[in-house]
Amino acid sequence: MDVFVYGTLTEPDAVTEVVDSFVFVGSATLDGLRLVEGRYPTLAPGGETAGRLLRTEEIDALDAYEDVDGGLYVREAVPLDAPGEHPETAAVYVGDPDRLDADATWPGPGPFAARVRSVLDERDVRVRLTPRDPV
Numbered sequence: 001m002d003v004f005v006y007g008t009l010t011e012p013d014a015v016t017e018v019v020d021s022f023v024f025v026g027s028a029t030l031d032g033l034r035l036v037e038g039r040y041p042t043l044a045p046g047g048e049t050a051g052r053l054l055r056t057e058e059i060d061a062l063d064a065y066e067d068v069d070g071g072l073y074v075r076e077a078v079p080l081d082a083p084g085e086h087p088e089t090a091a092v093y094v095g096d097p098d099r100l101d102a103d104a105t106w107p108g109p110g111p112f113a114a115r116v117r118s119v120l121d122e123r124d125v126r127v128r129l130t131p132r133d134p135v
Contacts, residue, residue, distance in 0.1 A: 001059050002080060002090040004030050004127045006051035007041035009062075015054065018065045022056040025129065030078075030092065032125030038102025042073075042095030045106065045119050053082070053090060053129055066093045072100070074113045076120055082129035090127040 002025065008014045015022050027050070034047030043049060056062070059075075066073035073096070077089040096112045097104035106115040119125070 001055070001057065002082075002087055003054045003056065003059075003062060004028055004051055004078075004090045004092045005054045006030065006035060006043070006049050009054065009065075010052045015056075019056050019058040019061045021058065022054055025053040025055050025082075025086070027051075027130040028053040028090075029128045029130065030125070031128060032123050033092075033094075036097065036102045036104040038095070038097060038100035038104075040095055040100055042097055042100050042102050042104060043092070044097070044102075044104030045123065053080075053127065059091070062091075062093075066095075068093075071112070072096060074116055076116060078120060079126040080129070081126055083131070086129070092127070 030049040033043040035049045036042050036044045073093045075091050075093050078092050080090040094116050108115045108118045
């Protein structure tokens with residue numbers, strides 16, 4: 001699975017603490033969501049965020065790291081614009097700003113996860129793999 005990472009997990013040493021097998025596919029940009037600092041980095045509607053595209057099959061380990069079951073972060077799939085043999089979507093983790101003391105607002109009614117999904121459905125949020133310069 002391809003995962004857009006934008007915080008701690010952009011560093012190889014941090015990733016090796018979470019999963020046994022991974023590869024960084026390349027630099028990427030998340031269009032439609034901006035980085036917001038809090039206790040841990042998270043995202044908010046609007047703007048763009050620079051990061052990396054991480055590929056691993058150990059999504060359960062990433063979910064545990066991001067405390068998806070506890071509701072600290074939600075994992076959502078967004079369209080992936082990448083040449084070559086890539087999946088059509090990339091996973092993105094979005095942290096609950098209320099729990100992370102982050103200055104971010106996700107509009108709409110209902111629980112945090114539903115508001116995130118609503119924004120992703122309404123806006124053109126996508127991950128773009130940064131093309132490598134020819135050598």
